[in-house]
Amino acid sequence: MTAGGVTADTAACDVAVCGAGAAGFMAAIQAAARGRRTVLLEKNSKPGLKILISGGGRCNLTTTRSGADLEAQYGAVRGRFLRHALRSFPPTALRQFVEDAGVLLQEEDLEKLFPVSQKARDVVDALLSLAQQAGVDLRTGNPVLGIRKEAAGFVVETPNGTLRAASVVLATGGLSYPKTGTTGDGYGFARGFGHTITATWPALAPLHVDVPWVRALQGIVLKDVDLAVFDAHGRELLRRNRPILFTHRGLSGPAPMDLAGDVEEQRGAAVVKFDFAPGIARDQLERQWLEATKAHGRASVDTLLPAHLPERMRETLTTLAGASGTLAGLSRERARRLLEASKDLRVPVPGSLGFDHAEVTRGGVRLDEVDARTMQSRRQPGLFVCGELLDVDGPIGGFNFQAAFATGRLAGLHA
Numbered sequence: 127m128t129a130g131g132v133t134a135d136t137a138a139c140d141v142a143v144c145g146a147g148a149a150g151f152m153a154a155i156q157a158a159a160r161g162r163r164t165v166l167l168e169k170n171s172k173p174g175l176k177i178l179i180s181g182g183g184r185c186n187l188t189t190t191r192s193g194a195d196l197e198a199q200y201g202a203v204r205g206r207f208l209r210h211a212l213r214s215f216p217p218t219a220l221r222q223f224v225e226d227a228g229v230l231l232q233e234e235d236l237e238k239l240f241p242v243s244q245k246a247r248d249v250v251d252a253l254l255s256l257a258q259q260a261g262v263d264l265r266t267g268n269p270v271l272g273i274r275k276e277a278a279g280f281v282v283e284t285p286n287g288t289l290r291a292a293s294v295v296l297a298t299g300g301l302s303y304p305k306t307g308t309t310g311d312g313y314g315f316a317r318g319f320g321h322t323i324t325a326t327w328p329a330l331a332p333l334h335v336d337v338p339w340v341r342a343l344q345g346i347v348l349k350d351v352d353l354a355v356f357d358a359h360g361r362e363l364l365r366r367n368r369p370i371l372f373t374h375r376g377l378s379g380p381a382p383m384d385l386a387g388d389v390e391e392q393r394g395a396a397v398v399k400f401d402f403a404p405g406i407a408r409d410q411l412e413r414q415w416l417e418a419t420k421a422h423g424r425a426s427v428d429t430l431l432p433a434h435l436p437e438r439m440r441e442t443l444t445t446l447a448g449a450s451g452t453l454a455g456l457s458r459e460r461a462r463r464l465l466e467a468s469k470d471l472r473v474p475v476p477g478s479l480g481f482d483h484a485e486v487t488r489g490g491v492r493l494d495e496v497d498a499r500t501m502q503s504r505r506q507p508g509l510f511v512c513g514e515l516l517d518v519d520g521p522i523g524g525f526n527f528q529a530a531f532a533t534g535r536l537a538g539l540h541a
């Protein structure tokens with residue numbers, strides 16, 4: 127690894143890869159393994175920063191999901207674009223790739239795969255060592271400032287001089303966690319070659335909710351509760367049954383974070399709905415409650431609520447419905463309100479906590495301008511685009527690294 131080292135107008139290579147994250151590392155390793163003289167330019171003094179901080183420093187590298195189910199996680203359009211990348215390099219292949227490099231993985235909750243060592247550092251070290259073995263010339267502290275095309279190829283500008291390259295791979299990521307170096311530079315480079323950048327939104331971020339009962343539950347974790355996001359017309363956009371954490375600013379944890387991209391796209395008009403008893407239809411629950419009221423009139427009202435809910439959550443629901451006391455004393459109207467609170471409790475969600483807290487960017491280089499089989503630009507031959515810079519994002523669970531590695535691999539195989 128060298129810092130600096132691109133000398134003015136003398137350096138030349140076959141492939142210049144911009145950005146040493148998951149996608150850029152993979153692209154560079156594949157290109158160099160094909161015998162292409164490959165230079166990997168990274169802005170930061172250290173490569174792979176996002177890998178290092180991912181999964182709480184443990185790196186949820188990929189998932190055990192596969193096939194059509196895997197593709198569906200990215201949504202219909204994005205999933206279709208990723209089909210070739212994911213089928214030619216599925217999670218099992220990524221697992222094999224890092225395990226062959228000495229990083230054993232194990233499955234945890236939500237079908238996530240993590241290093242057995244629980245250290246993201248091991249993944250970065252493995253990528254560094256694979257890059258070195260393949261002959262990648264990694265140059266850290268080398269921000270790409272501009273890229274232009276000349277008759278003989280591309281000219282990549284850095285503060286340390288220019289680099290000539292036959293092909294260029296853009297792997298500079300998106301806008302999330304800008305302090306890690308991802309400040310959207312690649313959008314400008316791609317635009318310069320005629321690409322369209324679709325609207326960008328923070329995704330996989332905690333949700334901002336300014337509702338007193340939500341704030342009051344700070345610290346509470348819910349499981350087996352459905353959370354769904356609705357648009358301004360009351361249409362359900364996405365539903366998740368994954369853990370939910372109440373925070374002083376709103377909602378965090380896998381389900382709320384998965385909804386963030388859809389919330390953001392509603393520009394302040396989104397509503398999020400809780401269903402605290404997702405396994406049972408509303409009329410069936412109502413019948414159960416009637417029977418319970420007849421049989422156990424002296425029991426307290428909160429015994430109607432799912433037993434797995436934390437006590438503070440159950441208290442909140444009964445308070446919101448104004449339904450305290452015994453079942454025998456529960457009026458029809460209050461029972462109806464409690465049913466409403468249990469199955470259909472809605473809060474307005476103006477947005478997420480933004481790019482500083484978002485794990486990923488929704489939006490990016492328009493997918494129909496990129497060849498899904500090679501990641502080559504349809505606007506500029508010799509230019510390749512991969513990773514989060516593309517208009518691709520997935521839910522929590524290793525799907526974003528999987529997409530970055532799989533698209534980076536295709537770019538490296540064809541650049």
Ligand SMILES: Cc1cc2nc3c(=O)[nH]c(=O)nc-3n(C[C@H](O)[C@H](O)[C@H](O)COP(=O)(O)OP(=O)(O)OC[C@H]3O[C@@H](n4cnc5c(N)ncnc54)[C@H](O)[C@@H]3O)c2cc1C
Nearest residue numbers: 145147148149169180181186270299307513514524526527
């Ligand atoms: C806190 C956090 C936790 C996450 N946890 C997970 C997880 O556990 N599992 C998962 O699947 N996903 C996770 N993600 C998402 C995942 O990290 C990204 O989707 C993935 O890193 C995208 O890979 P990439 O290579 O496209 O971009 P990045 O990893 O963002 O890499 C882009 C690289 O390009 C460099 N760069 C930018 N501009 C320039 C320039 N002008 N010149 C040179 N270099 C430049 C950047 O410094 C960076 O090193 C997490 C993200 C965050 C922020």
